[in-house]
Each structure stands twice: as C-alpha cells, then as structure tokens.
Amino acid sequence: MLRQVEGSRAVADAVALCRPEVICAYPISPQTHIVENLSQLVKTGQLAPCEFVNVESEFAAMSVAIGACATGARAYTATASQGLLYMVEALYNAAGLGLPIVMTVANRAIGAPINIWNDHSDSMSQRDCGWIQLYAETNQEALDLHIQAFRLAEALSTPVMVCMDGFILTHAVERVDVPDQAQVDAFLPPFAPRQSLDPDDPVSIGAMVGPEAFMEVKYLAHAKQMQALELIPQIAAEFQQAFGRDSGGLIRSYRAADAETIVVALGSVLGTIKDTVDELRERGVKIGAVGITSFRPFPLEPLRAALEHARRVVVLEKALAVGIGGIVTANVRMALAGISLRDYTVIAGLGGRPITKASLHGLFAEAIADRLAPLTFLDMDWGVVNRELERMGASPASGPHAENILRDVGPVAAGPV
Amino acid sequence: MFQVRIHGRGGQGVVTAAEMLSVAAFNEGRHAQAFPSFGSERMGAPVVSFCRIDDHEIRLREPVMEPDALIIQDPTLLHQVDVFGGLAPDGFMLINTTKSFDELGLGEFVTGFRHERLLTVPAGELAREHTGRPVANAALLGGFAALSGLISLDAVAGAIRERFSGAVGEGNVAAARAAHAWVAVEMAELSGAASG
Numbered sequence: 001m002l003r004q005v006e007g008s009r010a011v012a013d014a015v016a017l018c019r020p021e022v023i024c025a026y027p028i029s030p031q032t033h034i035v036e037n038l039s040q041l042v043k044t045g046q047l048a049p050c051e052f053v054n055v056e057s058e059f060a061a062m063s064v065a066i067g068a069c070a071t072g073a074r075a076y077t078a079t080a081s082q083g084l085l086y087m088v089e090a091l092y093n094a095a096g097l098g099l100p101i102v103m104t105v106a107n108r109a110i111g112a113p114i115n116i117w118n119d120h121s122d123s124m125s126q127r128d129c130g131w132i133q134l135y136a137e138t139n140q141e142a143l144d145l146h147i148q149a150f151r152l153a154e155a156l157s158t159p160v161m162v163c164m165d166g167f168i169l170t171h172a173v174e175r176v177d178v179p180d181q182a183q184v185d186a187f188l189p190p191f192a193p194r195q196s197l198d199p200d201d202p203v204s205i206g207a208m209v210g211p212e213a214f215m216e217v218k219y220l221a222h223a224k225q226m227q228a229l230e231l232i233p234q235i236a237a238e239f240q241q242a243f244g245r246d247s248g249g250l251i252r253s254y255r256a257a258d259a260e261t262i263v264v265a266l267g268s269v270l271g272t273i274k275d276t277v278d279e280l281r282e283r284g285v286k287i288g289a290v291g292i293t294s295f296r297p298f299p300l301e302p303l304r305a306a307l308e309h310a311r312r313v314v315v316l317e318k319a320l321a322v323g324i325g326g327i328v329t330a331n332v333r334m335a336l337a338g339i340s341l342r343d344y345t346v347i348a349g350l351g352g353r354p355i356t357k358a359s360l361h362g363l364f365a366e367a368i369a370d371r372l373a374p375l376t377f378l379d380m381d382w383g384v385v386n387r388e389l390e391r392m393g394a395s396p397a398s399g400p401h402a403e404n405i406l407r408d409v410g411p412v413a414a415g416p417v
Numbered sequence: 418m419f420q421v422r423i424h425g426r427g428g429q430g431v432v433t434a435a436e437m438l439s440v441a442a443f444n445e446g447r448h449a450q451a452f453p454s455f456g457s458e459r460m461g462a463p464v465v466s467f468c469r470i471d472d473h474e475i476r477l478r479e480p481v482m483e484p485d486a487l488i489i490q491d492p493t494l495l496h497q498v499d500v501f502g503g504l505a506p507d508g509f510m511l512i513n514t515t516k517s518f519d520e521l522g523l524g525e526f527v528t529g530f531r532h533e534r535l536l537t538v539p540a541g542e543l544a545r546e547h548t549g550r551p552v553a554n555a556a557l558l559g560g561f562a563a564l565s566g567l568i569s570l571d572a573v574a575g576a577i578r579e580r581f582s583g584a585v586g587e588g589n590v591a592a593a594r595a596a597h598a599w600v601a602v603e604m605a606e607l608s609g610a611a612s613g
Binding site: 002004006138167168171172173174175268269270271272274275354355356357 | 435436439440443444448449450451452453475476477478479480482
C-alpha cells in the first residue's frame with residue numbers, strides 16, 4: 001500500500017512485518033523514531049509475540065540481541081554514531097558467533113566535535129567487524145532492505161547492518177510502498193536457527209579457541225560474506241519477483257555503461273548525484289554513477305565490470321580516514337587493480353554539510369578536466385582552516401579547535417538553510 | 418518541481434506543516450518530499466522545514482535554497498534570519514501576521530516581486546478562533562492552497578485530519594478554511610485593484 005510517511009516509520013513497519021520476537025534498543029538521534037514506532041507497535045499488540053526491551057546502553061542493546069538470537073529468537077535493534085561505537089565489542093561477538101541479528105544504523109557523524117548530523121563515519125568505522133553492511137538510497141529501499149536483510153542474515157547465520165542516512169532519510173516524509181503481512185510471510189520464512197540455546201537440549205555457544213583453530217573459526221565469517229556475494233543478488237531478484245521492486249543487490253549502475261566519468265557513492269546522496277548526471281548528460285557529457293549497496297561484502301568483481309571502461313572514477317565519500325583520506329576509494333582501487341584510470345577521492349557532507357547539485361556540478365567539471373586533486377574536500381572553507389592553523393603556529397597554547405573555529409565562523413542559524 | 422520552505426520557531430509545528438503539505442500533495446497523486454532542517458530542536462529556536470512536490474519521483478536531497486514559495490509562521494524572524502534567501506522574483510510568499518508589509522518594514526522589499534503572490538494572513542488569530550490555540554501551521558496551509566493553487570483545500574483538510582483526529586483536527590480544518598477564504602478575498606481585491 002502506498003503511504004506518505006517518515007522514513008523511520010517506514011522502517012519500523014518493515015521490521016514489524018518481519019515478525020521480530022525481541023527488539024532491544026537504547027534511543028539516540030537520529031535512530032529514535034524507528035524504535036519509538038516499534039515500541040508502540042509492541043505495546044498496542046499490533047506486533048505480537050514480541051518483547052521490547054528497554055536497555056540501559058547500546059552495549060546492553062547488542063548484548064540482549066545476542067542473547068535473544070542465541071536462544072533462537074529473531075532479534076532486531078537500531079543505533080547510530082556514538083551508540084554504535086559503544087556496542088563495538090558486542091558487534092564483533094555477534095559476528096564471530098554467527099548470530100543473524102539485523103540492526104539499523106541511522107548514519108550520523110562521530111564526535112568530537114559532537115555533532116548529531118549525518119555522515120557515514122559510524123558504520124564505516126565498523127566495516128571490518130564481520131557484519132554485512134547494506135546502504136539504502138531511499139526510504140523505499142531502506143524498507144525493502146530490512147526485509148531482505150532478515151532473509152540474508154538467517155540464510156547465512158551472520159548479522160546484517162542496514163545503513164540509512166540519518167535525518168536525510170530517517171526524518172524525510174516521502175512515498176513508500178508498504179507490503180502486506182502475507183507478502184512478507186511468503187518471502188521470509190520463520191527463523192530456523194543454526195544454533196540455539198535450549199534447556200531441554202543443552203549446548204554451549206562461545207567456546208574459547210586457541211591458536212590451533214582460531215584462524216579457521218574466524219575464516220568462516222569471511223566465507224559467509226563471500227557466499228553473500230552470491231546470495232545478495234539472488235535475494236534481490238526474488239524480492240523483485242515477489243514485490244515488483246528492484247531494490248538491494250550489490251551495486252547499481254546509472255547511465256554508466258558508456259560513461260567516461262563515473263561517480264561512485266553510497267546512500268541517499270546518489271539521488272542528488274543522479275539529478276546532476278541527468279543535467280550533464282543533457283549537455284552531452286558522458287558521465288554516470290555507480291551506487292554501492294553492499295559495502296560488506298565488498299563486490300570487487302561487479303564493481304570492476306561496472307567501472308573498468310571509464311577514463312576516470314570519482315569516489316564521493318561521507319567519511320574521512322584521518323591520516324590517509326578515503327575509505328571507499330581504497331576498496332574501489334582494489335577492484336580496479338591493474339587497470340589504468342584516474343581516480344579521485346572526494347570527502348563530502350561530513351557532519352551534515354549539505355551536498356548540493358551546484359557543488360557537484362563544480363566538482364564534476366573539475367574532475368572531467370582532470371584538474372581535481374587526488375584528495376578533495378567538497379565545499380571546505382579553507383580560510384577557516386588556515387586561520388586556525390595560523391593560530392596554532394603563532395602560539396603553543398592557542399586553545400581548543402572547535403571553540404576557536406566557531407568564534408571565527410560567527411553565529412549559526414542566521415542563514416536560510 | 419515546486420519547492421516550499423517554511424520558517425518558524427521550535428514548537429510552532431513547522432516540521433508538521435511541511436509533512437502535512439506533502440501528505441496533501443500525495444493524496445492528490447503527486448510525489449512529495451518533506452524534511453526538516455535538522456537543526457537544534459529547541460522550543461523557540463529558528464526552525465526551517467522543506468517540501469518538494471513533483472509529478473515524478475523526487476531524488477534531490479539538498480535543502481531548498483531557491484524556493485518557489487515561502488511560508489513564514491513567525492514574523493519575528495523577518496529581521497533576524499535570512500528567510501527570503503533564494504526566493505525568485507515570481508515566487509510566492511505567505512506571512513502569518515496581522516500587520517501589513519509596510520508595518521513589517523517590508524514595503525520596499527516586496528516591490529521586487531509580483532505583488533499578488535506575496536500576501537499576509539492572520540493565521541495565528543484564525544487558529545486561536547477555531548482551535549483555541551494560536552498554532553498557525555494548518556491555517557497557513559489553507560491560505561497557501563489559495564495563494565499558490567498548487568493543492569486543493571480539500572487535500573489540505575484531508576492531510577490535517579490524517580494528522581490530528583477529533584476536535585483538534587476539525588478545529589484546524591476550520592482554521593485552514595478560514596485562512597483559505599481570507600487569502601482568496603485578498604487575492605480578488607489585489608486583482609481588482611490591478612485591473613481597475
């Protein structure tokens with residue numbers, strides 16, 4: 001049924017349709033509306049049987065999800081930013097134990113400086129913790145990916161993180177097609193756990209493993225993600241059969257087949273990129289885009305096939321690997337090993353800075369002229385940066401960066417947007 | 418694509434206004450995208466929300482920097498925040514106020530625009546009359562329907578009822594109808610003055 005709802009509501013409805021038996025959550029912006037909606041569905045009995053557990057921290061949220069999933073219950077949680085960092089130890093445990101938990105990450109920047117707005121620093125920091133990571137471009141895709149995520153997680157017995165841009169998607173009200181319960185039930189069978197704690201048939205889960213077998217156990221998480229490279233497109237194809245929508249998959253090409261310049265990105269910014277690509281195509285510019293839906297596992301082969309004919313690749317990233325630059329770029333380069341083309345890393349949208357069509361036009365023009373630096377910071381105010389660098393040079397006690405820079409920038413919220 | 422920017426303060430229902438506008442457009446079979454400025458969610462702080470309306474899927478995710486229409490819920494923002502930024506000379510603007518543009522200190526400013534597209538409406542007063550509270554968001558949408566012709570008053574009423582049930586919903590629908598009528602009269606007077 002078509003509905004005009006907030007992204008968080010759409011995701012909550014999708015999760016509820018997947019019949020989770022345990023939901024545990026600790027609220028953090030911009031994830032809060034998702035779990036608020038779910039708590040209401042549990043409280044009113046619309047989602048039953050399901051236990052909603054209010055926990056005291058994100059560490060507890062993931063720990064409860066681990067416990068619930070280990071007993072054979074379908075478990076779900078959601079978090080963002082510092083909350084994701086606070087559950088890191090448990091994230092590794094969920095992956096290492098092979099527990100198919102599904103979690104939404106409402107992508108948000110990581111402090112300091114503290115900032116509630118969107119970027120991908122949080123989920124990118126956990127790219128190697130063993131969870132599958134899927135990135136949604138729209139609220140419809142966020143909804144669809146959650147239904148696919150439970151299928152994928154349970155088929156492989158491995159956890160899946162669905163990443164959606166905080167505020168930009170979670171708080172956007174737009175059209176979504178919400179499937180009905182019978183459709184989801186037909187697509188997602190009841191959870192048949194690979195391992196289960198049962199007092200009537202006791203087992204232990206979580207043995208200590210020494211050097212004699214650690215690598216082998218650890219490798220299995222990797223083996224599962226390699227299987228996911230096959231399974232993710234299969235599930236997306238089945239989803240399309242069942243629901244009539246093309247969502248999910250490993251990567252998505254947009255007007256890239258004959259493109260000389262291809263922009264690679266993840267998440268909601270792809271919409272603005274596609275609009276910009278269309279405007280440039282009208283002027284005869286051979287440009288296209290490739291969206292990475294599955295960042296873990298990383299689709300090396302499909303990405304190579306999608307990019308290898310291009311003359312240049314612009315990787316637009318919403319996270320910064322301090323000390324080197326791009327995270328996505330490093331992965332994309334691996335997909336392009338041995339192929340000679342120009343690649344550019346663009347760090348954009350950190351801490352919620354809008355990524356505008358106007359800025360993208362300027363950026364792509366520079367890229368097409370091959371005038372772009374290997375590492376570019378989109379819309380960076382270098383005056384502000386340089387003044388603080390000067391203060392640091394002038395005095396060994398120049399004070400805190402954030403406060404100095406905020407004084408320099410002047411009052412915020414005086415502009416229109 | 419038609420882009421609307423709504424300015425107000427935290428607690429005035431600015432985000433809800435954009436959402437209801439998007440629901441009204443959706444109910445008329447159109448694509449719509451409403452989102453807040455993601456700023457500081459504090460009572461009284463300046464808040465901005467946005468709504469895009471189009472006949473096909475909306476992919477653009479940037480804030481609305483060049484609005485086709487402005488709705489200003491709180492006139493105390495006029496000289497504090499750059500509310501007019503990016504408004505095109507043929508854009509629409511509706512301000513919630515009992516004052517005239519001259520009294521607001523905007524007499525000269527409005528001459529740069531099509532005068533029949535910039536109007537004021539006492540939406541807060543109309544809301545107080547019909548709901549007992551001076552929350553102007555729903556009333557402004559009624560006025561905006563009349564001013565822009567973008568959406569019908571019935572679609573606005575439907576969106577209000579989806580959001581607010583019972584007496585609150587009906588009161589807000591009545592306020593929206595009153596604001597719609599107010600703006601329609603004002604527009605008729607302006608076009609009469611223009612042709613006379």
